[in-house]
Amino acid sequence: MLAPRYWPSWLAVALMCLFAFVPHAVRHWLAKGLTPVVKPFCKKPIRIARVNLKACFPQMSEAETVRIIDNMIYSFVSVGMGMGILAFRSRKVLEKRIQIQGLEHIEAARAAGKPIVFLVPHLWGIEYAGARLSSWGLPMMGMVKHHRNPVFNWFSCRQRCRFGGTVYHRDAGLRTLVQGLRRGESFFYLPDQDHGAAKSIFADFFATSKATLPVIGRLANCGGAEVLPLTVGIDQRRGQMTVEVFEALDLTQICCKEEEAALLNQQLERLIACHPEQYMWFLKVLKTRPEGEARWY
Template sequence: MTSKQSPSSSKYFDRRFERGLLHPKHWPTWLAIGLMGVFAFTPVRLRDAIASVLARVVFRLAKKPINVARANLGCCFPDKSSQQVELLLKENVRSFVMVLLGQAELLVRSTAYIRRRVALHGFEHVEAAKAQGQAIIFIMPHVWGIDYAGLRLNLDLSPMVTMAKAHRNPLFNWFNNRMRSRFGGNVYMREAGIRALLGELKQGNSFFYLPDEDLGPKNSVFAPFFATTKATLPVVGRLASVGNAQVLPIKIGYDTQAHQFNLTVMPAILPESMAGKEQEALALNQAVEAVISAFPEQYMWFLKILKTRPEGQASIYQ
């Protein structure tokens, strides 16, 4: 089944189903999606138990990403012992598999189920911003439960938009963006640029932004990040100022005992703390640190978040 897109949405990801997605080369991906669909209706306690077993296998096989994660943790937390780092890595992989096995539930389960699955706290900060007639820029680093956060907020705050990089697998691309836009949100391609996001903010729509990605040295500013420094792109402050928006950090973590996500909207970052590029980079990194520190085992440590280094410093990824 296909749906038409207006010219104004040409920079959104195309969510239409194309016949090419049925090509035999995509059959392994269809199998994976089918399995995820089965797990979406599997009792959560059983699914999490299966994930814990599978995580041990993933930990042994995923050597490259785990080496990247080990480098990140060593740089950010030099005081942690090797035993502490390895324990955190094992918990990190376990969190990843738990989220992965359940992710299809965001596409196929009811809204009432998703509300129960993700407990929302701190929504009064959103209501306060809306009462003042302001749009909202939610900032959240790359944590495993990020799609749960976006979809849960979208239930009570629509429309919302975000920006993402295309997946190399077109079927997973279609699947992910159908899921992320289920409740009326839109996912922009990176090529859309800042102007598209500014236009959304000026219409009062909310924007979901991930400030922790390393986008290279161009326009980035180095600021403290845990025990090291990180290249950060300071664009949020200007977007908020021009788009009349508040910047609200959010954190989410999975409670493996209650088998439920806890999503918290945190107080707004004060505009004066983002005055100037250096100050904004510092404020963003501090917000990212606070979110990661709440659930350090649930952050995507396998990303090369410290790829850009200050002049004279060698890469940490060998």
């Protein structure tokens, strides 16, 4: 990884390390200034975000749509500049900047000897939430897709493993997750990913419908885990983050995959609604459409 072709990558890592020690106020105004510069290069993500927002919120005004998209780009720049915090700053810094609400739900699960499956959408602060829970003392595991660039792959794994987290390749499959749960490790499950029509079930999602993979009940049952919804919000000006954990879901009343998909989408709506401007609307979460319906992207 010290070959000359990787020197630009190491320079990028060095910059992230530098930004990790820069006051948030400086990063905030830099991100504000860079947002209009970066925006012209984000035509495809913006187009996808517009499709998603129009489908989910057909009554949303153009001004509100633009505000959310601008906020999305700002968050991308700001969070990107701050990723070095997870890789290089101390546990004490994380504890100061990231607050956890709803710890009683985590403690109740641990007192019962159960690991946790956190139900969380793709929010910009998700990596910070995982690091904070690990630093608090909760054994966490994560699934990653390796970067082609080994330097960035090292950096990504470092920031996830510093405080005791375990990283598995995304291709390891559900069996690896279940085994981790049985060892007492907890993890984030992101139900907004589109896994195609073969195993997914369509359920209401805001003003449209979304194909959802109903596996949370099987995961929780096989791993003896509790399912806790989680969201994370970022105070842009102060740089403070709040991880909010909600009470455990009761999955005992779910009798079919259709009901499970409906429950997952309802929870997604609830969690995204907490911080709609900080959701990754550029993802193709509505890629799979019901039979006969045209593709949107």
